[in-house]
Amino acid sequence: MTHMIKGANAPVPAAPLRVAVGRQSVPGTPTVSAAALLLDAAGAVRGDADIVFHDRPVHPSGAVRHVGTGEGAGQLAEWLELDLLRVEPDVQRVLIVGSCADGTFGQVRGLYAQLSTLDGTIVARYAVTEATVETAFVLGELYRRHGAWRFRAVGQGYEDGLTGLTQDVGGAGTVTAVSPPAPVVPSPSPAEPSASGPVPLAGVGKTGSGVVAPGAPSQPGPVVYGADQASSGPGPLSGSATYPTSPMAPVTAPAGPAYATVTPSVGASSGPATWAAGFFAFEPRVHRGKGTKTITVDLPFPPNGEPVILEARTEEYNYISVKIPGREDDVFLSDLPDHYGRTLMVPNRKGGPLTLKVRNSGAWQLTVLPLSAALPLDFGTVAGSGREVFVHTGPAAELKVRAEDPHKGWFQMHYHWGDSPSDLRHPAKRLVYEWNGRRVREKVTLPGGPILVTIDKSRHRWELTLDPADPSEPSRGARRVWRR
Template sequence: MTHIAKGANVPVPTAPLRVAVGRRQVPGAPEVEAAALLLDATGAVRGDAGLVFRGLSAHPSGAVRHLGTGDGGGQVAEWLELDLPRVGTDVQRVLIAGYCDSAVFGAVPGLYAQVVAVDGGVVTHYDVTDASTETAFVLGEFYRRDGAWKFRAVGQGYDSGLKGLAQDFGGTVAEAAVPVPEQPAAGPVVLENVGKTGAVRPGAAYGGEEDRTVKAPTLTPTVTATAPVTAPTYPPPQPSTPLPHPTVAAPASWGTFLDFEPLVFRGKNAKTITVDLPFPPDSDPVILAARLTDARFRFLHVRILGPGEDVFCNDLPDHHGRALFVPPPGGGPVKLKVRHSGNWELTFLPLTAALPIGPGTVRGSGREVFVHTGPAAELKVRASDRYSGWFQVHSHRGDTPGALREPAERLFYAWNGDRVEEKARIPDGPLLIVIDKSKHEWEFTLDPLPRQVSDHG
């Protein structure tokens, strides 16, 4: 099973799959319901039946269905079924969302999405750790890529509930329920989880695997299978909190980074936007996440007006990427010129939203910002690109926010689509690792060095 972090993606088999939108079973916890949105190449819901949820429980094609609720092993989940071979070619993406009718997602304990094959094998698992005031939440999406399907962890919240979420994608919420046709009993579905709480603890990735056995959630028919539980290979992101590590404390100055609620801009084609965050002079960097919703167009250009510096000027291979954004030294509001041939979404995040990278393997594509807070380690990178693009990774290190404004060391570099199979030693954290040029699909594996090597090597 592959645990993935927010923004990461993983290939999935083009086969029938089941998806759990789940949480820990805690008395008094909010109820979470699941929905699927079928989107076309423009990012819009495909017709009135393009939204599948409890009130409209099957797409007319039968390719997407709402199966109901199951519980067991201290977990409760709503289940969706996707028959990917039957998804029409006019559907390019299928969003997996949850919504709360009378609460916010910040009150939901242990929210996650899990993709399961019909034979019970767990394909991938994504834990949500940064929910707050949202009443609807896009946990992930299935999307087409070169004739195959992938799943990406999205982690985008909305404050307008299911109706507002549907309207954002050009759809409406139907009130009448559509009965689900009966089907033969499927094989057992196994739900894997992590730890006693069902969420990743800050030190879980550094303490080795924890073998546990829990009951799988109950479906129709009843499921009674059990499965061993393993800890994830790295912790999920912890936005808007100090950079975590179980044994190595970050410098105090790393806790003073500019902190703010995520700021989202949406537009179409070319547009100038003003980012009115309170950037002080010589501000520390922040993260700019970009998302494109039209499958036909990958190129995005984002330029800081005034200094004339580019933040993005490249293709986003999976229509998603995160870049280190260094504000102009004078501070204050920043104007950006955005150029793209379709719909786009830009989200500004504090630097504490960098994806933690710990022992194990993480996979993805395009540009990304990681934080390493553990001991010295060997970082192995494998990357390939069919589009003949550059691949460049820098590390940023410093005891003050201003020291992180410039790259300290180039770790990896390749051009003209060269395949990358390299390794580099990285020092004790905290350390930012930034993929700042990439159309590649990549795989990072972090192996801690023996203590005597890291202390004296």
């Protein structure tokens, strides 16, 4: 681990990283909120979408996420995840920012930023020692240099808070202020962390199958970050709490052009969190194992409830099969182009826990997520590979679909909508269907949201571009609002 002083810089691996913005857990001290700001070559954000924080937890590219607040070993932290291989070419720097809405950083003990890989190896740590009256702090930045990524300990504070910071990086667009989340109440005994973080996939085959169910009695202990824990300076955070969105995609880089430029949404009706407010809410459940296993997703699914998102990761073999016993169709029965994919999973009509049979020749990880984890599909372009689940909450729009697969596999997209959450259990319309499709070039119309848009069958690398609908064309659907 590299302990850094202000102004120092160090290389970091071009891989998914977890970033903690942490402090000592002392009652009565200000709440510290974390954010990531993605800057272009001019040092400006391109719009609100380039600011990732707890109220806007996923960047449209999928490269940066806010994954929750954690407490452990006498410390509190907010966690970000960055997949450097997914950062768009236009983005040259990613600022790691902390802000205080109810005090100053001079009242915060032990402020630091810590970067670690998904297996828990700490690659950089910077402890702030000079804070006084600042209410916003740029703790550090990840930046490109000669085709590689480096981390710099910045340590620049702003007495005028986020207002001063956004004046520096606001660019031509409007930047929304980062409001603080609900404070985390320190546990009575710092020695007993309240929750542990999502367990990385690396090495799952060594320990067999297990379930990460935050807060459950059988939950494994906090993640330990290796021998560097005894190093000088503040001790590393030993645990993190639950996270509202799916973990980062694996390390594998996509072929061809990097993830495309995303133009921020204009006039979207609501974000995924607002859209999913009436749905079945639960903490993500993570199951891990090797080879063929039968697992139980121990959640109280409601009768005739809406689908949920099943995320699959594999290590050695891309092919995976996930089946609900008694059903003819598999949930997953496909290759995962980058060892990663997400699909809709429909629970049993009677509700209650769900049994899954998993087949894969190597180590795998399945994560069950609520519909609030659907990726936003706004005006602009987003790219990726394999199966994925989106939510479109804006007006009727034109969707341009571009996809390529050298193996000439299936490519299929649907949208789901309805008057109630249970209507989402089945697709409303098929958007794209290609059999033996090496190249897909389609332009389809999406009705006004909220609707779910799914890539159901795909080994392709795809690019989706959403543009405003032609006003001369009639709308193909009225906006629906789902209520329980």
